[in-house]
Amino acid sequence: MVRPQPLGRGRRPDPERRGKIFRYAIISLVIRLTRRRLLSAVPAAGLGATALHTAIPHSHGSANAAEQHAGAAAAASLGHAGGGHAAFRGREVDHRANGFDPHLILRDFDEGKVSRLANGRTLREWTIAAAEQEIEVAPGVKFAAWSYNGRIPGPTLRAREGDRLRIRFVNGGRHPHTMHFHGIHPASADGVAGLGDGEVPPGGETVYEFDAAPYGLHLYHCHVRPLAEHIAKGLYGAFLIDPADAREEADEMVMVMNGFDTNFDRANEVYAANTIGFAYSEKPIRIKRGELVRLYLVNVLEYDLINSFHLHGNFFDYIPTGTSKQASELTDTVMLCQGQRGILEMRFPYTGKYMFHAHQSEFTELGWMGFFEVTD
Numbered sequence: 487m488v489r490p491q492p493l494g495r496g497r498r499p500d501p502e503r504r505g506k507i508f509r510y511a512i513i514s515l516v517i518r519l520t521r522r523r524l525l526s527a528v529p530a531a532g533l534g535a536t537a538l539h540t541a542i543p544h545s546h547g548s549a550n551a552a553e554q555h556a557g558a559a560a561a562a563s564l565g566h567a568g569g570g571h572a573a574f575r576g577r578e579v580d581h582r583a584n585g586f587d588p589h590l591i592l593r594d595f596d597e598g599k600v601s602r603l604a605n606g607r608t609l610r611e612w613t614i615a616a617a618e619q620e621i622e623v624a625p626g627v628k629f630a631a632w633s634y635n636g637r638i639p640g641p642t643l644r645a646r647e648g649d650r651l652r653i654r655f656v657n658g659g660r661h662p663h664t665m666h667f668h669g670i671h672p673a674s675a676d677g678v679a680g681l682g683d684g685e686v687p688p689g690g691e692t693v694y695e696f697d698a699a700p701y702g703l704h705l706y707h708c709h710v711r712p713l714a715e716h717i718a719k720g721l722y723g724a725f726l727i728d729p730a731d732a733r734e735e736a737d738e739m740v741m742v743m744n745g746f747d748t749n750f751d752r753a754n755e756v757y758a759a760n761t762i763g764f765a766y767s768e769k770p771i772r773i774k775r776g777e778l779v780r781l782y783l784v785n786v787l788e789y790d791l792i793n794s795f796h797l798h799g800n801f802f803d804y805i806p807t808g809t810s811k812q813a814s815e816l817t818d819t820v821m822l823c824q825g826q827r828g829i830l831e832m833r834f835p836y837t838g839k840y841m842f843h844a845h846q847s848e849f850t851e852l853g854w855m856g857f858f859e860v861t862d
């Protein structure tokens with residue numbers, strides 16, 4: 487689903503990539519010369535917004551030069567000025583207009599409507615609706631997105647191993663969609679074309695029902711072709727199954743690493759954890775010194791082969807896929823391909839601000855970085 491391409495600017499880029507970098511360089515120069523005018527010309531409506539708003543899915547091939555230029559300009563202005571967001575200081579994403587706030591998504595776990603089956607087992611039920619909505623992924627950069635329950639990533643669904651799960655999926659979009667869960671379940675609940683109810687047409691709905699297994703950190707996403715577009719548009723979320731004997735109490739949070747192709751060139755212009763570039767940089771994540779922090783980390787990034795998480799000033803225990811109680815590694819950097827995920831556990835011995843970011847510098851500069859602020 488992803489097309490091979492260089493991982494960073496240090497590698498020898500392919501011609502398309504070189505074109506993108508060249509475009510960035512030119513646009514960055516123009517921006518440097520006309521920053522004041524450009525910033526006032528990038529209203530909340532967004533430079534690329536008009537073009538992007540009317541863009542229909544899968545239209546990346548037909549996006550005209552003006553659209554591409556507009557999207558790239560908005561994104562380049564984001565990535566420019568060393569850390570990019572500096573150019574937007576004082577400008578913020580309108581979380582209210584988006585309908586979600588990455589700081590709330592961070593610690594939000596949806597355990598569903600809980601009841602007990604006749605056999606004594608726990609039943610968890612959710613209703614998840616797909617919709618189309620425009621979101622501001624970085625200050626002034628709008629993206630015509632698809633969402634589950636009005637947010638990107640979709641709700642973090644949380645269950646305990648052995649629970650019965652019943653997910654009613656309603657397609658409120660204009661294209662067929664599904665929910666495909668990672669985990670162990672019958673083929674009929676797999677959320678792909680030709681199995682069970684298969685693709686759910688616009689206005690249609692279906693129910694996915696299965697047992698929660700195995701315990702660990704998983705994900706769900708739409709599995710309709712073209713898959714890259716359906717995922718990159720925003721149809722994904724974390725799916726967490728706790729072990730029967732719960733993990734130790736901790737300050738728990740979820741980061742879904744993602745990105746946005748705002749100019750339809752099958753490469754991302756904005757990178758983030760939980761969608762909004764620089765959100766955790768503008769407003770650091772507050773944690774307490776000495777407290778156990780458990781980070782559920784999922785990579786859904788489309789169009790780039792690898793993503794990563796690197797922590798400053800500390801190390802963490804890493805549990806791949808969360809399917810064990812034992813960490814496999816003590817490290818400060820993990821590398822994940824699309825669909826890979828894991829649990830990070832750490833305690834900060836010192837107070838202060840500690841950066842975290844992708845160790846692909848390009849991603850960092852285009853939004854995927856933030857800070858933990860450790861206090862007593």
Ligand SMILES: [Cu+2]
Pocket residue numbers: 662663664708709710716721
């Ligand atoms: Cu879809």
